[in-house]
Amino acid sequence: MVELLAPAGSREALTAAVESGANAVYLAGSMFGARAYANNFDEDGLREAIRFAHLRGVLINVTVNTIVSDEELPAIKDYLRFLADAGADAILVQDLGVAKLAREIVPQLPLHASTQMTVHSLEGVLALQKLGFTRVVLSRELSLKEIRHICANCEVEIEVFMHGALCVCYSGQCLMSSMIGGRSGNRGRCAQPCRLPYTLVNEKGEDVLGDKAGSYLLSPRDLNTIDVIPELIDAGVASLKIEGRMKRPEYVATVVGTYRQAIDTYYAGAGYKVADEARDNLAQIFNRDFTTAYLLDRPGKNMMSDRRPNNRGLLIGRVTSYDWDRRVVTVKLSGRLALGDQVDFWVKVGGRVTATIYELTDAKGNSIAFGQAGDTVAFSIPSAVRDHDRVFKVYDAALMEKGKAMYTAGAPVRRIPIAVRVTAAIGKPLTIELDDGKGHIASAATAFIGEPARKRPLSEEVVRKQVERLGTSVYALSQLKVSIEGDVMVPMSEINEARRQAVEQLDALRLAEFAFPPRKFAALAEPRPLPETKAQLMAAVDTLEKMKAAIEGGADGILFGGESYEHRTIALTDYEAAWQLAKEAGIRIDFNLPRIIKQNHQKAVEKLLLAWQQTCRPAAVHVHNIGAAALVKRLTDLPVHADYSLIAYNKATLAFLKEYGVAEATLSPELSLKQVQALAKDAPLPLTCIVHGRLELMVSEYCVTGSFLGSVDKGACSQPCTKGHYALKDRKEALFPLVMDQYCHMHLLNSKSLSMLPHAMKFAPLSVSMRIEARAMAADEIRHIVKAYRKAMRLPADLDEAQQAWVKDQEGEEITRGHFFRGVL
Template structure:
């Protein structure tokens, strides 16, 4: 049976998930989890959570899925040892350095690859399996067909999301929160800039959508797979995951209960069906409207909640009248509304009006507790509304109370039935035995030796009354067998104590069973192929056209990084790679070839054909951006491999992993500070590169805003407006974030500011950095030539440039620039 995996950001949410039928829970401690703003669990609470869940045969997966600094490595080791000893069933990780430390520190603790690893192909799954991972959480951008293919050939368990909030960016690939606000999603502190308003503008800065769309162009709807649960199960998925560690326990309770019923209905084999009440419950508890994301195709704008980025609730009626003097609204209901509920009116002017129902009258003016669909009701609201305004219920008091009952009483809701046997005889201790359905037997004996009864001998009725009092334990009596030899007396307190011992003994047996672990597969790190060492280069200029490559080389670049994605939405042919190779060789420059940041199974053949073609014009190195491409290039070629920045080299452990895996160089994460970079460089086992100039990619997305709202994507073939002009997203502060659409129809959101470290160009080599990388795909040829020449000149300046030299540098780099995280770091 498929695992139902639920989130828990608090003790209450944990209980809610378990009591409503989750098979496993994922949660985090107070560090290293990708939801740092959830309540989370300290160590004592983690131990208690694991004990609570394991008694009920529910697994606990702990998220350790942030990127980690070198200073955090020792606390991380200690934390991993604690998790292993406390009985955690698995840890989820994103950072390859964290995976390496986990292998060394707790070799038998199962490793799950977080969705933050952006695994979108079977190649990535197989690579992680070879590294000792026992489960992979797939990227949320995959279709059912792709998931089915991966599950059919995967050597490990596959986990997919089935409900909750969606990221518009491939998870683990987002720098937007980090670059805009200094709060890193990769460090668990995403500020969700995707939920803010943006305007789509053309090259002239003109709004190209107007009222055709809302303002929340990067805000997806929430994922709901309630209608495709059979498809996901039949695809071979091992675990279905609910997103929501930041959500309240009532949300967890409701969503888990609904999907538990759906999954059980499927396995019952009596025909899969979802009731309207179940749909309404899912929508009522929280929704931004729902989507199946990419499971059934590419939905375009139908995937987006562009009119509202937060909970919209459930439509339950429209305004039919408003009394301006009394401020009483009359509503014709299309759904239930009761006392304690909260509603939002979507008014035509001024946004929305919110009211909590404290009193309710029907069409005849009589006080009522609730109204049903078809009824007309009236109640007070604080602000004016108009006829036909829509009314949404955003808080359902009855639903919330129902959810709360499953976690707030302190007593178990889902109990484990046990058969109880009691034996009592004169001259013997009384014995209580509890037996569960799995054959576990817990026994407790009295210290008291049974005596002949003088007045009231033990009877089955007396024993039943005492042993059925299982209180807050997880058990309930389903049957009782009493073996009473003669007229015997045992004090009630002694019977109670024997019952308590039996409960403890059964607890211990159930805990022992679930905490037994299989040995984790040994990772295969070492690369056996002798790979060449790339020639050194001061500057590596990343370009996607031959004209840009020629401009960079003519200006003095001693390295070109060519290809990968095209910012001009066109396929880069093998002949272009060959011509770039020839140009670099003629200039005596290093030539590296790039691969795409995101590759699905359907796109991998294209990459494989390119790699095969490269044999005729071998690059100095091939750059890879994800674990799948790293494994593919390692498997199919003997080229030098360079781990580019989106593979996230953030600590020495990751660099050591990459070295063992056969990588010859790495571009450091742009979220590192200059101080952290210097420290890393001192002990790095690999030559290092830093990005010093250009518009950094803040997001890479399978959703395209121009194709969705201008090109008809999702309604038919996209008309590709991206080939007829350039577009940008404008935020509330009028900052412009240019958009680039590549040959795979991925949208790349670029930073509004250009990263420039030109005033510090002369310091990188002394800091131990071999190569400076210029991201030039978004630049014109003249700009590339000017920037390369400027960096060449700046490198010759002293580490503390003279005032005139600094003035010249500032003139060259322009005004709209940023130093990124080199000096401010991230939270």
């Protein structure tokens, strides 16, 4: 049976999840979880949470899915040991360095690959399978067809999201929060800039959408797969996951309970059908409107909540009149409305009006507790509304109370049925045997030896009364067999003590089921040879014209290809020509792979790799995720360079990459210069830093221009990206350029160019190469900035006034130092 996996950001949410029918729960401790702002669990809380869940047969997966700094490595080692000792059932990781430490320190703990690892192909899944991972959480950009293919061709468990908030960017590939506000999504502190308003503008700065779309162009709807549960299960998915560790426990209870019923209905085999009440409950508890994301098709603008980035509630009626004097509105209901509910009016002028229902009257003016669909009701509101304005219920008091009952009852809601057998006889202790039907049988006996009864002999009724007193234990009496020989007397206190001991023993037997035997891991890989030539100054380009400009400027290395920022295919002939140019110039050339390589594009990439090996061998191939690294290793003997999106943030990750056969690495742009210096001191492989250019803040399967201008939801996109250049403008008038590659992935670039020009001379002494991200630049700009870096590399570390003025003139105004001097939270 498929696992129903629920989120828990608090103790109350954990209880709600378990009592509502979750098979497993994922949660975080106070450190290293990708939802740092949730009300997470301290060590005592984690131990108690694990025991609570295990007694009920529920697994606890702990998220350790942030990237960690060198300073945090000692703490995470201790934390991993604690989790193993506390009895966690698995750890969910993003950082490959953390995975390496877990393999070494707590090999008994199953490893789950977080969706933050950006695993979106069978190649990536198989790579992690070889590394000893037992489960992989796939990227949310995959179709049912792709998921089915992966499940059918791997041995690890596959986990997919089935409900909750969506990221517009491929998870693990977003730098927007950290670059704009210093809060890193990769470190669990995402500020959600995707939920803010933006305007799509052309090269002239003109709004090209107007009222054709809302302002929230990067805000996706919420995922809802209630209608495709059979297809997901039939695809072979092992675990269906609900997103929501930041959500309140009532949300967890409602969503888990709804999907529990849906999954059970599917397995019952009487035909799968979703009740209207179930749909309404999912919408009512929280929705930004719903989508199935990419499971069934390419939804384009239909995946976006562009008019509102937060909960929109459930449409329950329209305004029929408004009494300006009394400030009372009359509403024709299309759904239920009751006292204690809260509604939003979507008014035509002035935004929204919110009201809580404290008093409610019917069409005749009589006070009522609730109204149903078809009724006309009236109630007070604070501001004016107009006829035909829509009314959305954003808080349902009854639904919230139902959800609250799942974690405030005090005693278990879902109990485990047990069969109890009691025997008593004169001259023998009374014995109690408990059987949970799962192979666990516990028994206990009284210290008291049964005596002849003088007044009231022990009866089955008395025994039942004592045995049924299971109180706050997780068990419920389902069957009782009592065997009493003669008129025997046993004190009630003795029976109660025996029952307590039997319950404790049954608890222990059930908890022992969750121990894991140690696992052995295979060796990682053979080391790959290092590139023959090392370049101090590299330039990343996607056309031959840009490459020539970089060479003319003085670059001593080129990173060529990968994605085209000009939405054109980069053919083998382009790579061959680039290789020839580099050979003639006597400089190093590396080839780049795309950041995202989905199944339908992998064959073309494989052909390129094989051709490169035969006709134009690069110094290294740059890879952006574990799947791409495995692909290069499987097909070629070319050196592998782990690029910045295969995040290297600490020395443990660098050690892993070295062991995996990687020859070089580009460090994460979220590192500070101080951290770079520390890593470079004893780095096990050559390092590179990106020092200049517009950094990619997002790479997305969703395309703003294709969705709202190209009608991608209606079939083939008209490709407006080939007819002009576009950007997103934020509330502060900052412009974030958009580029669409040959695979129709949207790349959102930073509004400012990273520049370390005044500090260019500081990298060579560290033996760290520099890279200029030049794909978004014109040829003249590339030539100019490469030449400037070549000169700056020869300047002293402390610049005089003239040198500072020169640097400022070369850089221009719209620049940023990125995280080199501020780091990230």
